[in-house]
Amino acid sequence: MMMKRVELFARALILSAPALMLTTGAMAGEKEDAVIAKVVNAYGGPALTNARSLRFQVESKNAFPGQGYTSGYVEFTPLKQDIQFDLANSRASAEAWSSNYNFSFHTRTVSIGDDVVAVNYNTGDYQPAAAPDYYTAFGPNIRSTDTLLAYELSQRPDTAEHLGERTYLGRPHELISFEIPNSPPLTLYVDAESGWISKMARETAFGDLSYQFSDHAKSGGVGYGRNFEFFVGEDANIVSLNQTLSVNTVRDSVFRIDRGVDEEPARVDTSEMTVDEIAEGTHLAGTGNAYTMFVDAGDYVIGVGGYAGLADRFTAYREATGSDKPLRYQIVTHHHTDHLGGMADALELGATFVTPANAVDNLNTAAGADIPEDRLMVLDGAATIGPVEVYDIATNHAESYALAYVAPGIAFQADHYNGLYDDAVAPAGSSAVSLKNAIDGLDLNVEMLLSAHGRKAVSWSEFESAVSAYNPDGCPSGRPICAKS
Structure with missing residues (x-):
């Protein structure tokens, strides 16, 4: 973030x-x-x-x-x-x-x-x-x-x-x-x-x-x-x-x-559009700082991660996997407007939206029209859509947040943690700590953490290492601009 x-x-x-x-x-x-x-x-x-x-x-x-x-x-x-x-x-x-x-x-x-x-x-x-x-x-x-x-x-x-x-x-x-x-x-x-x-x-x-x-x-x-x-x-x-x-x-x-x-250590290369297979039926597609998880649900596809350029990522996913299945559901992670930039694409692709209640107004604005009721699923605690489990959690980043989980052990999130480096642990902020606490409270067996802002699939052990090293000091450098008088 x-x-x-x-x-x-x-x-x-x-x-x-x-x-x-x-x-x-x-x-x-x-x-x-x-x-x-x-x-x-x-x-x-x-x-x-x-x-x-x-x-x-x-x-x-x-x-x-x-x-x-x-x-x-x-x-x-x-x-x-x-x-x-x-x-x-x-x-x-x-x-x-x-x-x-x-x-x-x-x-x-x-x-x-x-x-x-x-x-x-x-x-x-x-x-x-x-x-x-x-x-x-x-x-x-x-x-x-x-x-x-x-x-x-x-x-x-x-x-x-x-x-x-x-x-x-x-x-x-x-x-x-x-x-x-x-x-x-x-x-x-x-x-x-x-x-x-x-x-x-x-x-x-x-x-x-x-x-x-x-x-x-x-x-x-x-x-x-x-x-x-x-x-x-x-x-x-x-x-x-x-x-x-x-x-x-x-x-x-x-x-x-x-x-x-x-x-700093070498960063993961995100310069070109990539489609990575995370597990059978689960792929991560994107470039730059915009990624979407696509999950094959049998007769249709579920998308998670709604940055602008969603249609391009879906096209890349279909080309890489040979799939011609429709995007049936688009999971909206939270109400922040930058994560709704691809919602007009999702609406045109025919998706039904799964969203926290507090994101509906921003979702309608981003989509360019009020979403029809039969294409809007408002979360109430938790929901299961095909192979994807969706949990409405609260973190210090957003009061209502949709965390997506796919067996075996894959969780998708946005803005809380990003594995920036090829062979090094990226630092964690307070939002990563908040996310880990929320996931621990759900008692989920997460083995891999995906991000809407990066290509790297981060192992849970790497994420735990980053969180344990988090320094809550708001001025770790001690420089005059932030040092308390």
Whole structure:
């Protein structure tokens, strides 16, 4: 779950899309230069443009709509960030820490020479970052910091386009778009009088993204918004509680791998679609972080795991096994919206849905239509569908969760544990501990644990080893970002 949340936020910020466009009769060049000069002056003039480094320390609340413990309301999670930019050398370090009832993560994305690596302090190791270059890796931080937007605008005036004027928050604003590498055009709302950036907006497949800045001040002669809110459509995603800026304080020592942090073990290859036979009649199909268990029930097939791309996984399963049997049942593990992305596929394939009661509303939304009553089986404790036993359990990840069990000893789950490595035990979080307690309470003879987020079939002994090694300390590294005062 840790990685999923981190990945969901990164995708929302990085995804490319066209910028908001407005008509304007302004002459190209003059308007742009005037607005850029106003912004640069507001943010400190030479103090900004000549700054060698900027450091932002931020405390926020991070919301995950559709991802909470309950399906009825949005829950917020504490988030701390320490973001350090060496502007003179185009390198950065972005450290983040968060911990709540369900997960704890402590990561740092950092420039090391010409590379970018991702450090995981929970596991004490690092790997090459998924985003290998400066602007892809740190673009999310640039886009969510008005000072860095002002700095980048000053460095790229040739990409700017004046888009007209608009009243925003009761004040006149000038709209100007510009581009940074590996990012769509960004539209800034610039206060016509002060030059402060009040908002940055762009459009993506996630909906309209709105980055809002307020309560501007200066530190070391450089301006910044002390308050920041980030919205995905109408949903609040990040609300800052405290933010500080320091100028020219970033040290070279930041751009090193920490002592005691080693390169992580080799990961299971999930780059291509695979269909693995786990036991006779039971297969796991998927790629990337999306997997579905398909169980041959004689005259039909049962699916468990509903990430987007379900139809592609079912096609791959049929091709690999030579089956032409229909998908008769689709088991919905829980109400989280990312695990419902394939439900429209399941509806079109004719499946009957087996679901916890609290997932029905999200299921209908994901399927694009209300599921007919004769194709909806709401769990009441437990159910048996062909060879699959389904148990409605509670974990610290979701208040109502459908665990699927298939003899001989195969259990399928999502978000609680993922066997990341070829020949090493992946670390467990609190949700893995919660899952093991729930399974122990069912007295099931589980020999193999499958995941909706990974290809590896994990032996029960490996899972037990991971759980027994779990460290509940929310700050195992002892670093300042998470250490208690």
